[in-house]
Amino acid sequence: MNHRSIKVILLLISVFSGMAPNKYDGYKLFEVNIKSGHEVELLVHLQSNRPGIDIWGLDRLGPKRLLVPPPAQNMTETYFKHYRLNYTVKAEDFGKNYAMSQHLQQPMEDQTFQNSFPTYDEINDYLMQMATENFEWIRIRIIGWSVEGRPIRAITLNHKKTDTIIVDAGIHAREWITVSTALYLIKKLIEDSDQYRYLHDYKWVIVPLVNPDGYIYSMTTDRYWRKNRRVVNNKCFGVDINRNFGFSWESGADLYSKECHPGFRGTAPFSEPEARALRSVLDSNDEAKLYISLHSYGGYFIFPWSHDSTTVQNVANLRQVGVGAARAIWHYSRNEYKVGSSAEILRYQATGTSIDYAYSIGIELPFAMEIAEYGYSDFQPPSSAIDQIVKESFVGIKEMVYAVKNLNTKKPSKPTLRSRGRG
Numbered sequence: 001m002n003h004r005s006i007k008v009i010l011l012l013i014s015v016f017s018g019m020a021p022n023k024y025d026g027y028k029l030f031e032v033n034i035k036s037g038h039e040v041e042l043l044v045h046l047q048s049n050r051p052g053i054d055i056w057g058l059d060r061l062g063p064k065r066l067l068v069p070p071p072a073q074n075m076t077e078t079y080f081k082h083y084r085l086n087y088t089v090k091a092e093d094f095g096k097n098y099a100m101s102q103h104l105q106q107p108m109e110d111q112t113f114q115n116s117f118p119t120y121d122e123i124n125d126y127l128m129q130m131a132t133e134n135f136e137w138i139r140i141r142i143i144g145w146s147v148e149g150r151p152i153r154a155i156t157l158n159h160k161k162t163d164t165i166i167v168d169a170g171i172h173a174r175e176w177i178t179v180s181t182a183l184y185l186i187k188k189l190i191e192d193s194d195q196y197r198y199l200h201d202y203k204w205v206i207v208p209l210v211n212p213d214g215y216i217y218s219m220t221t222d223r224y225w226r227k228n229r230r231v232v233n234n235k236c237f238g239v240d241i242n243r244n245f246g247f248s249w250e251s252g253a254d255l256y257s258k259e260c261h262p263g264f265r266g267t268a269p270f271s272e273p274e275a276r277a278l279r280s281v282l283d284s285n286d287e288a289k290l291y292i293s294l295h296s297y298g299g300y301f302i303f304p305w306s307h308d309s310t311t312v313q314n315v316a317n318l319r320q321v322g323v324g325a326a327r328a329i330w331h332y333s334r335n336e337y338k339v340g341s342s343a344e345i346l347r348y349q350a351t352g353t354s355i356d357y358a359y360s361i362g363i364e365l366p367f368a369m370e371i372a373e374y375g376y377s378d379f380q381p382p383s384s385a386i387d388q389i390v391k392e393s394f395v396g397i398k399e400m401v402y403a404v405k406n407l408n409t410k411k412p413s414k415p416t417l418r419s420r421g422r423g
Contacts (some may be wrong), residue, residue, distance in 0.1 A: 005377035010154075023222055025095035028073050031068045032080065032087045042083050046076070054224060054262055067094060067224065113183045114387045117176045117380075120150070120216050123209055126183060127155050132188060138190075141299055143207065144277025147230050150212040152277045157189055161203035164285045165401065166363075168207040169294040170276055171241050171354070173214025173225045174379045177295035177371055180296040182208040185397060199401055205281055210274050211241055224379065226262050228274055237324065243350065245357035248307035256351060265352050275354075282358050290321075291358045291366040292397060292403050293345055297373030301325055301339045301396075304359040304366060307351040309343035314364055321365055321403040328399035331391050335372050342378040365404060369396065 034040055043055055043064065053076065054067040068076050080087045113126070131140040139159045142151040169175075169182035186206055193200055209215055214231040227238025236259040243249075243256050246269030256265040270276050282291070301322035304312050312318065322339035327336050338345045358366035371393050373381060381389060 001341040023095065024224075025093065026065070026070045027091075028068050028070075028089055029091035029094045030076065030080075030087050031063050031090050032053050032066065032085050033063050033253055034085075039083075039085060046079055050075070050396045051121070052260070052274055054226075055402055063264040066075075067151060081181065108258065114390060116383050116386070117180060117219070118183065118211065119219065120212050123179065123183065124153065127153055127186075127208065130186060131155060132295060133401060134190060143280050144273050146211070146213045147228050147272065148213045150216075152207065152210060152274060154207045154214060154281055155186060157186070157206070158200055159203060159206040161201070163201065164203045164205060164288040166205045166207075166281060166288050166291045166358075167294065167397070168210050168281075168292075168354070170209035170211050170215055171274075171278075171293065172295065173211050173218040173227065174223065174412070175294075175379060176215070176218070176379065177296050177297040177373075177386065179209055179215070180386055181294055181371060181390045182206055184394060187390060196398060198405060199398060202401070205285060205288075207278060210278055211276050214238070227264065228272055230266075230272065232259045232264065237266070239264055239266040239272050241278075241393055242295075242354055243272045243352040244270060244272045245279070245352045245354050246270050247352070247360040248305075249352040249356040251307050251351055261384040263350075269352065279357070282361060282363065286361045286363060288358075288363050289365065291355070292362050292400065293354050293366070293368045294371065294393075296371040296379060298370035299335065299337045299372035300345060300347070300368070300370040301337055301400075302355070302368040302370065303339075303341055305358050306342045306356050306368075308349070309341075311341075314357065315341075317407055318365060318367075320407065321400050322367065324403035325399045329392055329396045332395045334387075335392065337372065337396065367400070369393070 019155060032039075032043070034043065041256055043066075045178070046053060050072045052069045053072055055064060066076070077087075079085075111120070118126070127140055131138045137160075139156045140153055143154045144152045146152060166186060167182060169178035170176075186208070188196070189199060189204060211228050214225055214227060217229055218225045225238070225241050229237060231240045232239070240256070240263045243263050243265035249265060249269040256263045258264060266272055266275075270279060282288075303315075303318040303322060319339060327338050328335035329335055342350060353368070355366040355368050371389065373379075
């Protein structure tokens with residue numbers, strides 16, 4: 001038997017072994033085109049009664065994909081028909097389709113975080129390398145430990161500067177592109193410092209991976225895992241870190257109190273060490289000029305409030321910064337980003353979020369940047385698209401900084417701390 005035949009046999013073995021039973025075998029992937037806030041509420045109600053249904057991109061209008069386990073499929077289709085929601089079935093057996101697509105992907109000879117998604121160890125190795133090679137102006141430190149005991153690291157650039165910008169990524173485990181974007185931002189700040197001098201008027205505190213346990217679990221076991229890896233009970237695992245921050249943690253949205261829900265908020269504000277780790281960065285930099293929490297997917301610049309429809313005091317400044325970034329991305333790639341609060345553009349309530357908490361402690365310009373998915377409607381765009389996505393995201397980030405520098409407004413007083421939970 002020649003080497004070519006051996007390779008073919010090994011490939012077939014790997015493909016068929018990948019088609020062994022896995023978590024998503026038998027799951028259906030539905031797509032529903034949502035056109036109104038009322039239809040968003042219908043999906044929220046559906047998920048609140050069937051927590052096993054995973055709705056991708058619930059926080060936006062337009063096409064939404066729902067990953068539905070076998071026991072809930074007939075009920076889901078009946079629900080769609082009853083409320084006249086137009087839907088299509090994108091995959092009859094999502095598990096087999098996904099396993100096949102993963103095993104047929106060929107590894108690249110020269111992998112970087114711009115053409116492949118880095119592992120947890122690769123992320124830490126890169127951070128340590130950058131801090132070691134640039135020790136004069138870069139610091140790295142552990143800001144906390146995950147549920148399973150992994151260190152959560154922050155890298156600080158221009159540590160002697162006073163004005164601060166905070167960026168985090170990887171709060172939600174399956175949003176790998178956010179981690180790649182944070183690493184690319186670090187790379188650009190280091191390698192192209194002469195080209196973007198105005199970026200270096202600031203101290204940058206960047207947390208590239210807030211949720212290491214969930215990220216590893218998403219890479220090794222369950223690609224669409226969202227939460228951390230807290231053992232909640234004998235049936236349910238995980239807390240949504242971005243529902244665990246201690247501002248308006250328990251206002252409205254009772255569905256987040258359900259332990260098996262994909263957005264379970266935890267047992268108390270800041271019950272999760274990952275949220276406490278990020279809180280330590282926010283609290284120690286509560287005069288920061290800008291805070292960007294990277295998420296995917298969608299194509300939005302979202303500012304507070306997330307938990308209700310109240311307009312914040314400096315909404316004009318927030319809109320000015322967000323619109324400037326959206327306009328820059330449009331000129332760069334012709335991809336459209338929308339700007340506004342959750343109530344304005346998402347028709348969706350989210351409690352206990354990091355941006356609401358940041359605003360509550362006095363950080364005037366907090367944004368959740370929902371990175372566009374380039375029409376893939378999934379949390380894993382192909383490796384060939386990573387480079388373009390992170391470059392486009394950097395265009396938006398640097399334009400936000402430029403807009404912040406050009407704001408010439410009087411600082412508003414800190415917002416009233418309504419429903420702020422104890423840390």
